[in-house]
Amino acid sequence: MARNTAITGLVCILLIGVLATTLRAGERLDIKLLDSQFHALRAYFPRAAPDVVVVGIDEATVAQFPEPMSLWHPYLARFLQAMIRAKPAVVGIDMVLPDRSFDSVAPGYDKALLIGLIEARREFPLVLALTVDPSGKPRQIHPPFAAAAGEDATGYALLPVDRDGVVRRFDEKLGDDGTTVPTLAGQMARHRGIVPRAGYIDFARGAAFDYVPLQTILSWAESGDGKLDLIRLDLGLSDSSGVLVWPETGGVKLAETFRGKPVLLGSMLQFVDRQHAPVNLMAGDNGEYYTPGVLLHAQALRTITGGGVINYVSFAIPALLAVAVALLWLWPLGPVAALSVFFIVTASCVAASTALLVRGWWLPVSGVVFTSLLALAGRYGVGTMLRLRERHKLRHAFSGYVSPAVMDEILAGQLSPELGGMSKFVCVMFSDIRGYTTRSEGMEPQTVIGFLNRYYEQVVQLIHAHGGSVVSFMGDGIMAMYGAPKPLANPCADAFAAACEMLEYVRRFNADLRAAGEAPIEIGIGLHGGDAVVGHVGATSRHDYTVIGDVANVASRLEGLTKEVGYRLVCSRVVAEQLPRADAVVPLGLLSIKGHSPVEARGYDKVLKVQTMRVAR
Numbered sequence: 001m002a003r004n005t006a007i008t009g010l011v012c013i014l015l016i017g018v019l020a021t022t023l024r025a026g027e028r029l030d031i032k033l034l035d036s037q038f039h040a041l042r043a044y045f046p047r048a049a050p051d052v053v054v055v056g057i058d059e060a061t062v063a064q065f066p067e068p069m070s071l072w073h074p075y076l077a078r079f080l081q082a083m084i085r086a087k088p089a090v091v092g093i094d095m096v097l098p099d100r101s102f103d104s105v106a107p108g109y110d111k112a113l114l115i116g117l118i119e120a121r122r123e124f125p126l127v128l129a130l131t132v133d134p135s136g137k138p139r140q141i142h143p144p145f146a147a148a149a150g151e152d153a154t155g156y157a158l159l160p161v162d163r164d165g166v167v168r169r170f171d172e173k174l175g176d177d178g179t180t181v182p183t184l185a186g187q188m189a190r191h192r193g194i195v196p197r198a199g200y201i202d203f204a205r206g207a208a209f210d211y212v213p214l215q216t217i218l219s220w221a222e223s224g225d226g227k228l229d230l231i232r233l234d235l236g237l238s239d240s241s242g243v244l245v246w247p248e249t250g251g252v253k254l255a256e257t258f259r260g261k262p263v264l265l266g267s268m269l270q271f272v273d274r275q276h277a278p279v280n281l282m283a284g285d286n287g288e289y290y291t292p293g294v295l296l297h298a299q300a301l302r303t304i305t306g307g308g309v310i311n312y313v314s315f316a317i318p319a320l321l322a323v324a325v326a327l328l329w330l331w332p333l334g335p336v337a338a339l340s341v342f343f344i345v346t347a348s349c350v351a352a353s354t355a356l357l358v359r360g361w362w363l364p365v366s367g368v369v370f371t372s373l374l375a376l377a378g379r380y381g382v383g384t385m386l387r388l389r390e391r392h393k394l395r396h397a398f399s400g401y402v403s404p405a406v407m408d409e410i411l412a413g414q415l416s417p418e419l420g421g422m423s424k425f426v427c428v429m430f431s432d433i434r435g436y437t438t439r440s441e442g443m444e445p446q447t448v449i450g451f452l453n454r455y456y457e458q459v460v461q462l463i464h465a466h467g468g469s470v471v472s473f474m475g476d477g478i479m480a481m482y483g484a485p486k487p488l489a490n491p492c493a494d495a496f497a498a499a500c501e502m503l504e505y506v507r508r509f510n511a512d513l514r515a516a517g518e519a520p521i522e523i524g525i526g527l528h529g530g531d532a533v534v535g536h537v538g539a540t541s542r543h544d545y546t547v548i549g550d551v552a553n554v555a556s557r558l559e560g561l562t563k564e565v566g567y568r569l570v571c572s573r574v575v576a577e578q579l580p581r582a583d584a585v586v587p588l589g590l591l592s593i594k595g596h597s598p599v600e601a602r603g604y605d606k607v608l609k610v611q612t613m614r615v616a617r
Contacts (some may be wrong), residue, residue, distance in 0.1 A: 003013050009382055011328045016372030018321030022315050026366030031162065034200075034362065035278035037354050041204035042279060045358070049206025051261045053088070054269035054294060055079070056211035057095070064215045070098050071455040073109040077116030079214065079265065082221035083124065086258035090125040090191045092184050092301075094157050094266030094273075094294040097128060097141040117148035124152065125191035129157035129184050143377070147537040155187035159296055165376070166276045170309055171198040172299045189263055192305055192617070199309025201300050201360055208283040211268060214258060220253045262301055266294025313356065313363050321365075324374040330380045338376040345372040421535015421548070426483040426492040427527060427551045427575060429468065429499060430559035431459070434522040436476035452476060455521075458505050466498040467491075471546050479556075481547045484534040492529045492571075492578035496604075499525045499569050503605050522607075526559025527571035528599075529578065550596075557593040558601060565591070567603030576602040 041047070057069075065075055076093070083091050103110050121124050126149050133139045137339070138156075140146070146154055160169045186196040266281075267273045269292075277291040282301055303309055325345055333341060334495045349365035356363045440448045456478065460470055463480045465487050471479040477575065482498075483491030502525065510520035532549030558570045565588055576585050585602035592598050 004524065005382065005386070006330070009378060010326065013326040013329050013371065013375050013378060014323060016374060017326045017367065018319050020370055021318035021322045021367035024364065024367070025362070026356055026370060028164070029366040030364035031164070031166075031168065033350070033353070033364075034168070034357075035166075037350075037357055038203040038279050041354070041358065042207075045204075046082070046207065047358075049207050050306045052209075052298045052301050053239045053261050053263045054209050054211040054298050055214055055217055055265040056292075056294070057214050057266065058211075058268040059270070061069055061214045062269070065413060067106075069095075071102060071106055071109060073102075073106075073113035075214070075218065077112040078218050078221060080116035080120040080126075082217050082254055083258065083263065084120055085221065086254035086263075087260070088124055088263040089257045089260050090127065090156075091120070091263045092127040092129070092130045092190050092265070092297070094184060094264055094297055094344070096131050096139070097145050100142055101144075114144060115147045117145060120298075121148070121150040121153070125188075126153050127184055127187045127191070129412055130154050131157055152182070153186060153189065155182040157184045157293065157297065159183075159293075159300065161275070167199055168203075168278055168295050169198070170196065170201050170303065172196065173198065183496060185297045185304065188264075188301055189304040190260070191228070194305055195313075196304045197309055199311045202303040202307070202310050202321075202360075203279045203281075203299060204279065204357070205306055209281055209298060210283045214265065217254070235580065257297050260403055262305070264294050264298050264301070266292060266297070268292050268294070285383060308360060310357065310360050310362050317366060318367055321368045322371040326367055326375050328372055328375040331381060332383055333376065335380060338380050341403040342373055342376050345369065365566060390410050418466050419502070419539075419569075421533045423531055424484045424534050425491065425530065425577075426481045426532050426547055426554040427495040427529040427535060428532070428547060428553065429463070429478075429480045429482070429495050430526045430556045431478050431480075431499075431502065432524050433476040434524060434563065436521070439519070439521075440476075455509065458501055458509075462498050462501045462505060466494040466501075468498055472544065479552075481534070484547065485545075490578055492527070492575040493580060495527050495529075496569075496575060496579055496584075500604070503568055523568065524559050524562030525569045526555045526562065527569070527575045528555040528558055529572065529574045530554075554593065554596065555601055558591075558599070561591055561593070561601070565601070565603055566607045567605060569604040571602050571604070573602065575602040 003553055024030070031320040037561070062069075065072060076095075080091075097113075099310045101110050117126065126150050128141060128146065130141065131139050141154070156174060158174055159167045160171050162168055162254055170185065172180045172186050174181050174183070180466075183196075189196045274290050275293055275296055276452035277289050277296060277299075280289055281291045281295040313385070327545075328341065328345075331341075346369050350370050353363040353365050439511060443451070452475075456473070459478065465472055466482070467486055468480045469485065470480045480495075480498075482488055482495040488494050506521065506523055513520050528551050530549070532547045534547050534553045535545070537546050537548060554572060558572065562568060562570050567588070568584070570588070570591075576582065579585065586606070588601040588603045590598040591601045
């Protein structure tokens with residue numbers, strides 16, 4: 001790769017990688033990966049989380065209470081009385097209380113709830129949910145209820161929603177212009193002495209939530225002597241055998257379930273206060289990600305009190321990783337190796353991101369993975385483009401010196417540059433213009449070259465068209481071979497077909513010569529097939545790709561015999577036996593060849609003036 005191209009490409013990859021990571025161009029992919037990591041960690045590496053008990057308002061609860069939910073003041077009061085007996089750490093009510101009094105409709109209802117709130121705040125911290133109206137303005141609860149709950153006893157039951165409609169983050173900057181407002185989970189955490197910070201909720205921590213139905217809590221509160229139950233639980237009374245006796249009354253169940261734990265009361269109804277979560281938070285609902293809002297607040301509270309939210313790593317870390325993988329541009333690799341390196345980089349990034357997630361840090365890796373893909377694929381693509389350009393230059397520069405089949409093998413790296421060769425079955429063709437030496441004596445050298453070039457232009461095309469390779473030009477003669485370097489199914493048949501078209505071309509060529517007032521020409525063609533050594537012959541500084549062996553000598557001698565046997569084309573029996581039609585050629589018997597044993601030959605395209613044939617005795 002050219003130095004300037006390499007530097008320019010590396011700079012571009014670096015800039016793209018840094019921008020992709022710092023601008024978080026792959027945020028959608030990153031959050032989907034984050035969801036998958038939460039799933040995997042919950043399934044294969046579960047981690048404990050602080051207990052948060054959820055009290056649910058489900059369909060059975062709604063069926064139990066005849067009043068509309070806005071008039072559930074007595075039931076909420078009874079719930080608070082039950083919590084007083086249970087002694088939880090903090091109670092959050094994810095159920096927005098009315099913004100006005102209903103005493104005119106249900107006398108005494110407000111009073112019951114006010115007494116319950118006042119008594120509850122003396123025993124444990126209490127947080128009431130706030131919300132906003134459809135216009136986005138805060139919707140306040142009835143002031144006496146807020147006052148009865150006490151200071152810092154309200155928080156917005158809101159969580160940020162990502163652009164794909166999924167809740168993943170905890171953040172109290174929910175007010176106008178990003179101002180901070182107290183939230184339900186945040187206030188509950190503060191009552192436990194923890195200051196909440198913004199970040200991603202850890203959905204990998206803790207198991208799916210079970211919940212206790214509200215009507216079950218009220219039934220526990222109504223059974224047994226609550227005070228006696230708590231005393232017996234504290235003292236651990238036993239029978240005469242020394243075995244602890246735990247009374248199965250409602251008060252003990254309340255204490256066992258809620259004592260010292262955060263408690264959240266909220267709706268579990270199918271179509272009320274539901275949000276999309278990245279994982280299933282409710283036990284028993286397989287694949288149900290449309291989650292009750294109270295469970296999202298519970299998971300946020302788990303996260304805040306169990307180690308803190310997940311923080312986004314410094315922007316510099318993904319940028320530095322992108323710079324590191326961008327250097328893969330400098331490593332030229334083949335497609336398989338590049339793909340393997342890409343998968344290794346991707347797996348390493350995901351593994352590192354998951355390990356950091358367990359430790360409370362989120363590392364988005366889509367930008368880093370994209371940069372590695374761009375570096376590896378870009379380097380391979382640019383390298384391929386430059387190789388194709390170089391091949392085009394080589395083909396353009398040397399296509400006139402070697403045949404297309406030889407050029408293709410050179411560009412494909414199939415021809416060894418070392419001297420020597422390998423044995424192959426080939427068919428060798430020799431062709432010569434009869435009497436051209438005498439004809440050229442009276443011609444200028446430039447005229448001779450122009451005439452030969454005009455003749456060879458079409459002849460070479462015919463040889464190449466049938467898969468042959470021109471080995472050399474010998475003045476008015478030409479040598480070609482079939483079957484190397486490009487393998488052919490039937491080299492002899494291809495060579496014979498090319499020879500027949502050459503003879504037909506000479507007839508047309510002669511017609512043009514006669515029309516121009518010039519004398520016609522005659523050619524002779526010899527063909528022979530057999531095993532020969534094909535390869536580089538010469539010196540290391542200058543050599544030719546040619547064929548060496550008896551097959552070349554015999555083909556040359558057969559071409560020389562065309563003048564004597566009276567046929568323009570003479571081929572050996574080896575060639576004749578490979579032809580589709582054996583009757584296309586005429587048997588000539590054994591022909592004597594100078595310096596060689598006689599060869600059985602066949603003739604094609606008889607000359608009108610036949611000379612004496614030299615037949616072997």
